[in-house]
Amino acid sequence: MTLPPLDEILASTRVVALPPVTPFRGISTREAAVFVGPQGWTEFSPFTEYDDLEASTWLRAAIDFGWMPQPPARRTEIPVNATVPAVVAAAVAGVLARFDGCRTAKVKVAERGQVLADDVARVRAVREAMGPEGRIRVDANGGWNVDEAEHAIHALAEFDLEYVEQPCASVDELAEIRSRVAYMGIPIAADESIRKSSDPLAVARAGAADLIVIKAQPLGGVERALRIVSAVGLPAVISSALDTSVGLSMGVTLAAALPHLEFDCGLGTASLLAADVTAAPLVPRSGALPVGRVDVDETLLAENAASDDREQWWRSRIARCHALLAAGGEPQAAEAMMS
Known part of the structure; x- marks a missing residue:
């Protein structure tokens, strides 16, 4: 370039x-x-x-x-998940209300200063709000060691988790926790172990994850991210880093270009911002975002x-x-x- x-x-x-x-x-x-x-x-x-x-x-x-x-788009809209920060359980319904029509929620867990009981209460509140058909994934951002992760996954399993994202920090730890909970049928997703790694293929070689979470900006752009997804060979969820709608449109472009898109994407986070740079922010409508670029509003x-x-x-x-x-x-x- x-x-x-x-x-x-x-x-x-x-x-x-x-x-x-x-x-x-x-x-x-x-x-x-x-x-x-x-x-x-x-x-x-x-x-x-x-x-x-x-x-x-x-x-x-x-x-x-x-x-x-x-790259050319393979689809015209991208299904997205709601994102629930590490709020108290009583605030969950208000957060979910900002994500119109989303059938999936990603719930932040392992927050510093909180305990497992806080996570359980939060995830329970999400399940109650979404009902039995809603999909729930949790994201620990590498905040647990292997034993803590195993204990937490057992505690959260009753809520029918779609997957657990980055429960531990290192690839070796991910591989171990994946082995420990394999009998439970709860997939493990890698995020930081891909985007912050000198060797993003290490996750696949170690058998450390069932799927990967990919962000366009940290990986150097849409084409580069597509090459990583292809090389890793695991299903991918396209996510964001609390971007403005301009940054989210980069993620949407990546999701639209993927040959296969099996999971709802974490690109609805403009709903967590009280302001944006465009008069037509990329917030979910009927659980999806349109594919296309965003113009700013002066x-x-x-x-x-x-x-x-x-x-x-x-x-x-x-x-x-x-x-x-x-x-x-x-x-x-x-x-x-x-x-």
Whole structure:
């Protein structure tokens, strides 16, 4: 991929600070940079704690989406799940109400400062709200060790889990917990073990997961993510990182291009934001999102603009990541698999 000049990127860059409806991943404000290329609007929004090397892959994805043609779509809409943050059980119904028509819910568990009883109460509330036909998946973000994961999965099994996402941090731990709970018939999904790994194929080689969770931005763009899905050879769920609707449209493009889409995708998270950058946000309607690019609204960009110092912070970050890309510096799987 030929990098556009930095000045071309920065000329249209706008930085926004969007409040979540409820705290998510400890985030009280979601910052993101959006800018426009020949193909349309694109997004650069690695979390602020990520270093420049990791963030540079997110910038590569943003440039790819803004400057390069994308793979053809195989479908016109993408079914998505509701996402339930680590809220108290009494708040679950209000969260689910924001996800129109979603038949699946992903429930955050293993939150710092909480205990297993909190997770059980939250998942029970989701099951009660969705009824027996609803699908429930839980996401621990690697927060348990193997013994904790085994205990938690036993405690949550009564709620008929679709799968458990990243119960443990390492590939070896995933392989062990998958072996321990295999008799229960509850699949294990890998997320961080794919997108934060120098070897995303290790999960498949170790027999550590039944499916993978894929995000377009952290993997360097739609085409690169498609190649990883093909190489891993496991069913994929396309997810997001609390992006604006511009970033979500990148994920939707990826989901639309997959040869097979067996699971509802985690791309409905604009419903967790109290503001967005477009007048037509990508929020679920009848449980699905339309396939297509998103145009920004200048009024909303102005209303949700980050402070001057945060704007400069993001512009400097883009410049540093651009320099890394220009020098050929990319981390992890990018260099090994996706050039």
